[in-house]
Amino acid sequence: MSQQKRYFLPEDDIPRQWFNIAAVMPTKPLPPLNPKTRQPMTAEDLFPIFSEEVSRQEMNVTDEWIDIPEPVRDNYKNYRSTPLVRATGLEKALDTPAHIYFKNESVSPVGSHKLNSALAQAFYCKQQGVTNVTTETGAGQWGCALSYAAKIFGLEAAVYQVKISYNQKPYRRSIMQTFGAQVTASPSMSTRAGKDVLTRDPNNQGSLGTAISEAVELALSTPNCKYTLGSVLSHVTLHQTVIGLEAEKQMEMAGEYPDVVIACFGGGSNFGGVSFPFMRHNIKDGRKTRFIAAEPTSCPKLTRGVFQYDYGDVAGYTPLLPMFTLGHNFMPANIHAGGLRYHGAGTIVSQLLKDGLMEAADIRQLESFEAGLLFARSEGIIPAPESCHAIAATVREAKRCKEEGKSEVILFNLSGHGLIDMSAYDQYLSGSLQDYVVSDDEVAKNLSKIEKII
């Protein structure tokens, strides 16, 4: 490996504001609906669940720039700017004329981009006098980020972790506990939502949808406790725009501008985070950058799902959101990219996909690990199984550039490292990992069971 070209920003250039793409979207996303009355919700309607400031951010479709509070920015400085790296090793391995860059969010203290929003959400809770926060986590990345942020701002954290990950990835549970969080495997008997699932299916291995129901139920039934979410919602993606805003300045230092921006896709926060600052130039200045969301073939809401109002959780506690969905009752296969096992997509990305401002690619599990291994061997970083999907989509684009003889500039977001996911790599290396493909029939059958809300 030759010396990597890495770009950092001086502390003063770390963004002071997040970028709110909703303010400049050609078609605004449809409003969330109250799950009981089916009426459009206001920020105030969200106050029982979320902190007031993020509730306002969630509904804000007018302010293009939103100030990053100083205590949040101070904590960003502990690991930001994250490096922008020219992946010359990967370029060489692929023998491609494309210029490949990646933004390395794996250098955060918890190993993923999730901390960018956890710090903001914990801060706003603290500022409002909240004492307890609760959430769900899949692979454990969000749970780790929230546990860390809660400790920093002096809050108690209770985390429901999807059971399959709780058992498959015990080290993330240990990390959360190290930061002082209380961790419960979901479905659990501690909530009505968990009990309902377990009585129907005692061996249920859990899903993000179920864990969300449990966490929301706990927040609603505990005084001075708020719920937090690590993906999907608009305010989460807003906080993640710090990634793309930094990348924009760093690409400038490298003297380039991306033709293609790629990120893996669970609910859309790291995708939106790296993409939206660049997408604003497509919307406002006529730039022609392509944006590709890479999702697993086992949970293909963008490529196979439908655009309709649906719940964010299994029990139907959350607002109804207009989104690409496989149905809130969808139980994804137990792939290792736990952060991508979610039935729906954020409302903003859903509208952007509908309007043709972005694209989606589906990636098989084996293709993702093949790309992850190539990346590890050529760049020296072991990517998270989620991030492997972004790398696989990048490899596809780099190969296309080679076929077409084009030296396009590709930027992808490395959302996290995989050092706590080595059991997944073990399985891949020993040949026991499989692909899971969902058929159109399965999707249609699942969607036919949920109500159509006009």
Ligand SMILES: *Cc1c(COP(=O)(O)O)cnc(C)c1O
């Ligand atoms: C949670 C997670 C994701 C998926 O979430 P998004 O909101 O879609 O970004 C991707 N990569 C890593 C490392 C994660 O922890």
